[in-house]
Amino acid sequence: MPRTRLTAAACLAALMTAAPALAQDFQSTPVVVEARDAALALPRPQPAIPAPADRPYPGVIQYRADITDLDRRIIRVSQTIPVAGPGPLTLLYPKYLPGNHAATGPIQLLAGLTVTANGQRLEWLRDTLDPYAFHLDVPAGVTAIEVAFEQLTQPDSSNWRVLMTPAMVNLQWEKAILYPAGYYSRQIQVAPSIRLPAGWSYGTALKTEGRDGDVARLETTDLYTLIDSPVFAGAHYRRVDIDPNGAPSESRVHLNLLADEEKGLAATEEQLKLYENMVQQADRLFGARHFDNYEFLFALTDQMGGIGLEHHRSSENTGAPGFFTDWAKSAGDRALLPHEYTHSWNGKFxxxxxxxxxxxxxxxxxxxxxxxxxxxxxxxxxxxxxxxxxxxxxxxxxxxxxxxxxxxxxxxxxxxxxxxxxxxxxxxxxxxxxxxxxxxxxxxxxxxxxxxxxxxxxxxxxxxxxxxxxxxxxxxxxxxxxxxxxxxxxxxxxxxxxxxxxxxxxxxxxxxxxxxxxxxxxxxxxxxxxxxxxxxxxDTPNADEKAVNGGWANDFQYSLGFSLSGDKLANIRWGGPAFEQGIGAGWSLVAVNGKAGSAEVLRDAVTAAKGTDAPLELLIKSGDRFRTVAFDYHDGLRYPRLERIEGxxxxxxxxxxxxxx
The missing domain is CATH 1.10.390.10 (Neutral Protease Domain 2)
Incomplete structure (x- = not known):
């Protein structure tokens, strides 16, 4: 079929009279439209997104999350949203997420959105400028709408952080909720509940109103507080009081531990005492608390995606599965919980x-x-x-x-x-x-x-x-x-x-x-x-320096200006020796001074060249290209250290x- 040139009017007429056939023609032969005659887009009328007002939303949203579909990694959500009467309504998916400081709401993972009222389906229209907004019209006689959708969590962290594993789930309300536009978050009331896998426990700053089998009913709260109160749920769970001073009637601090396996929960009394010390030292630093209870949510896992995220009365944290059981290896990672705890004062209150x-x-x-x-x-x-x-x-x-x-x-x-x-x-x-x-x-x-x-x-x-x-x-x-x-x-x-x-x-x-x-x-x-x-x-890091810089053996940042990731040259320092040799990302180390290359061989060669005129030649490879690079470097290995200034x-x-x- 020959290429066809049509005016915009002719295109529109063809679409109206022979849409199915023309759609097939589009797949096989493109239709060229004269740019001077064609509109860039056919506008579709849509309501404005109401600006938030500081007024109470009428009624309480009933929110239900089902986190039991672990093998398929699907969180299913249903919401009953009361409405004041007929007319336009805009629902929003959270876009600017607290602690992310950016428009990071993963709306790409929301699917299956269906809205009904009195058993009848209501059609929605996504806003064409803001894809986080959904417009619909509420018919007369409707007092509440039913909203259902899925959050399609991911099997790996290449694009999005893993939230569901066979042993634990991180339920973050802001990633699995819709709410009415036109109101402050703190003026919208939500009554949440969660269907859990059989036998699971959970930690959250929200109080539990009741549990019916595997369904946990949490306290009714405002949307702001809900989003600020995530849930860690799992098959292997332990809750520990780490508040050394608070009485039962006062604010308490707890460590909620989850793990891939039960053995990961085995924190010792000596280790837990250090977290009591942290709470005590924070009290002595700030002099006051701004919460009724604080819940550290701490998952020891290599399956769920890593996180350290602050909230006012809790925080989401992950550590290695052996964080407690292989304590020495966690030495460089133990500032995470003190950091997130500090945020209760700076960043939240x-x-x-x-x-x-x-x-x-x-x-x-x-x-x-x-x-x-x-x-x-x-x-x-x-x-x-x-x-x-x-x-x-x-x-x-x-x-x-x-x-x-x-x-x-x-x-x-x-x-x-x-x-x-x-x-x-x-x-x-x-x-x-x-x-x-x-x-x-x-x-x-x-x-x-x-x-x-x-x-x-x-x-x-x-x-x-x-x-x-x-x-x-x-x-x-x-x-x-x-x-x-x-x-x-x-x-x-x-x-x-x-x-x-x-x-x-x-x-x-x-x-x-x-x-x-x-x-x-x-x-x-x-x-x-x-x-x-x-x-x-x-040139010789001590045990503490090795613990902090776990990759020290592959670190040549302050000597040759790069680090090794396997055999790959990575983190090329701009203006450093490797950069000045024209080396960028993607090169692999093949040999050092004619010997098969490795981090150990390279360390030995850099050490041998210190203070001498000995050559330091690297054979590197990118794709099917090879290069031999000679470094005029003789200052040895360099790892940072603080040295006391006497007097x-x-x-x-x-x-x-x-x-x-």
Missing amino acids: MRPADELTANHNVPTQNTLLWVYEGQTEYWGDVLAARSGLHSKGVALATLASIAAFYDNQPGRQWRALQDTNNHNLLGYRVPGQYPSWMRGTGDYYRESLLVWLDADTLIRAETDGRKSLDDFARAFFGHSAGSWTPQGYTFDQVVAALNAVHPHDWAGFLRDRLDAVGPDARAPLAGIERGGWRLTYT TPDWLSDILAPRRR
Whole structure:
């Protein structure tokens, strides 16, 4: 059939008179439309999405989740949503997820959406500009609609995090719920229930109203609190009280453990005591609590997707299956729970004002993530040390690793720390190639930690130890004991609170570090030296440094400028020796100085070349191409270490020491 040229009017007429035949013609022979005559799209009228208003939604949404289809990894949801009367109604799927700081709601995994009223199906129309919104018309005489759909969770974490395994499920309400537009989240009431696999238990900050067999009925609460109260459910479960001070009538803190196998739950009394210490040290730091109960949800698994996500009265966390049973190997990972616990104060009770949105489809702004995440990262590491979860050696090794990365990071030549706060909005935690040049999510966590260490040591030095950042934490985050109502903070309020502790040009101090960019910009390492230590490098890491840097044996970042992942050259440092040799991602190590290549062989060769003129030749391969690369490098292996500066005040050791009251 010859190619046909039709006007837009002719195309429309053909569609109206012979749609089935023309559809088949489209599959075999394209129809070309003159661009000057064709409309880009045929507009389809649709209602506007109502803006959220601070008014109560009429009635209570009945929400039912079935998480029993483990083999097919399907979460089935049904909702009964009361309506005030006939007319247009828009349902929203949460788009901006708390703690993600971006539009990450996985609506791509919602399927089978069906809406009925009085037994009759109601057709819905997805908004053509905002695919998270569904429009429908409620007929007269309808008092409630029934909504049903599936959340198709994934079998692996290549695209989306795994939420369902044979032994556990992470039910995150915001990924499996629809709610009416036009209302603040805290003004919509929801009565949730869960159908569990037979014999399973669960942990959540929500109270249980009752359990009928395998159906658990949870307390009626507002949508905001529901979304902030996820569930970890599983076949192997243990709940432990880790609150050393609270009486039964007071707020309590619990550790909810789940595991792939029962043996993973075997935390010892000595290990649990360290978590009691963490709770006690947090009390001494902040001086007040803003929850009635706090539930750590902690899954020891290599099957469910990894997570560390904060909530006001709980947190979602994962660790290795042997986190407790092979305790020594978890040394570098024990700051996760202190970090997420700190978020109950910084990020949940007190949070950046531009993240206090009316509902979960109003865009978030991230201008103060260097406080939200950066200071939380600081206190998480400090609490890990003060509680004993980190030894002092591990704490120093962790700080050395962070300092070395930023001391060797060229990305600040073009991108300021402040701009990395926008990284999630550019692409949720996408590292991309050359992370040392691109900069990203980790920077507003870890580089900001160095900024807060700088502030802490400055206060201590200028007040001769009478004041510290602890005083800021107690005043800024620890006020209004017992209140749960989130409060927003601004840059000016942070500066004012710092000045209340110790007068200084804090606005200039912070902006200098947040906005520094260009060839002369440097990592904010002043806090380490003011704290009585300096960053150095060693060719032989100690046990603590090996525990923190689990990949140390494959790490050549500060020598040749790359690391090895198997035989692949990875994490090529921008401007480093490998980069200057024209090496990028995708090359494999074949040989070193004529010997079959491996991390061990490469370490030996780098060591042998130290202080000599000995050659260091790498044979590398990409596809069917081979290259021999000669490195003029003779400084040996280099791993970061903090070294004490003798004769100076040791403020850093004071910071890491436990508080006695």
